[in-house]
């Protein structure tokens with residue numbers, strides 16, 4: 460049964476109270492996206508503030524920041540924003556920057572201020588060389604298993620050059636990781652954020668810990684699915700010890716539905732993880748995603764764009780599809796991880812509440828959503844008898860929040876007709892040579908870079924221009940930041956040179 464425009468908008472506009480008591484004004488969540496706009500010292504910058512001021516005007520139900528690194532020696536890339544520690548000489552100025560970031564994210568109108576939380580992350584083996592460490596200093600991970608950039612020896616060699624083989628963490632180093640996440644939560648609380656999200660997906664450290672082919676440990680931190688889960692459970696427990704559920708501080712977790720790599724985390728493992736998180740208690744919501752940078756399913760081209768590509772011009776205007784009704788078959792495929800969300804939701808509903816320490820976590824589903832009908836459908840209970848619960852409680856939007864920072868205003872308005880209630884449809888120009896490379900990372904990598912460039916445009920007070928080419932984007936937006944990469948060491952210098960040459964050549 461199809462829903463009317465008003466019914467769809469009403470589903471999206473429902474407020475939601477999280478287990479910690481935090482009230483979200485609606486169901487649309489700006490998903491975490493690394494902004495790549497921080498200062499040289501790793502603090503959020505004026506450009507971050509401007510970007511978040513824009514999102515604050517968009518009527519989002521919840522804003523999640525891009526990942527903030529809890530270990531200064533394990534940044535994802537040399538330019539990541541990181542959690543400040545009291546031992547740092549610039550601690551108080553860093554806290555000031557976090558306060559300004561939080562004010563920007565809450566906007567100037569207190570009555571429409573979106574709740575905002577910081578995503579905390581440790582990169583583990585996925586930390587590029589020179590990202591907080593010298594080139595030859597290995598990263599730390601559950602076990603000494605190197606990232607691969609693709610199949611065969613090419614992927615292996617590139618993995619070795621770009622990330623290198625990590626060293627297995629000692630017990631002491633593991634507890635330092637836990638403390639890093641707790642410090643991130645302290646900073647969030649002290650500087651005005653409503654909570655944190657723990658990044659346990661996409662191949663970052665906690666996802667490495669959960670993965671049977673990366674965590675080869677045989678001590679108390681590995682060897683069985685339950686022991687591989689220990690790090691995440693200890694982090695949640697440690698944060699909740701300082702900020703209990705009753706304090707109103709939100710703790711979310713982003714989890715993989717599957718790693719989509721041979722020998723990696725499977726859907727069955729992921730369901731166990733959902734159940735254990737619920738049983739341990741203290742988690743407000745679980746965000747469902749999937750994939751790693753070895754198999755980046757979370758950043759695949761959305762199905763609808765793929766289907767409509769042939770009818771879309773490069774300046775984003777559509778010759779047919781975006782103005783016609785989305786096909787039911789396309790809607791069903793729109794959300795990448797919908798079927799897993801359904802399974803997770805059914806599992807959570809089947810756990811008797813008396814066996815849980817705190818209310819079961821809610822579900823946030825992210826990846827692929829583009830149209831209001833499919834978002835509304837994921838939020839509706841099934842019409843079967845007896846009705847099954849909705850697949851998700853919240854809808855996460857990543858790339859649409861880059862191309863349309865105020866998208867919820869459109870989606871929540873019942874007067875927006877269905878065919879216009881959608882994220883912009885565009886085809887970002889893919890440099891042809893990228894398609895020749897036999898590495899799975901390039902295309903999603905390019906999608907990430909492209910959308911980061913849109914964020915940079917918004918941060919400069921411009922409207923996102925999705926028709927721009929690679930050279931123009933890199934030159935106009937990142938040109939001034941290249942020297943920061945160069946400062947990161949040898950690899951940073953090489954990256955800066957490559958980016959600079961490509962930008963100059965294509966501009």
Ligand SMILES: Cc1cc2nc3c(=O)[nH]c(=O)nc-3n(C[C@H](O)[C@H](O)[C@H](O)COP(=O)(O)O)c2cc1C
Nearest residue numbers: 490491492493525526826827856857858907910911
């Ligand atoms: C530019 C960019 C940066 C991203 N950075 C993060 C990040 O810091 N943390 C995270 O959990 N996911 C990150 N993601 C993944 C998104 O949160 C989301 O899972 C993914 O884009 C799929 O959702 P979408 O189809 O709505 O874009 C990023 C995605 C993009 C495009």
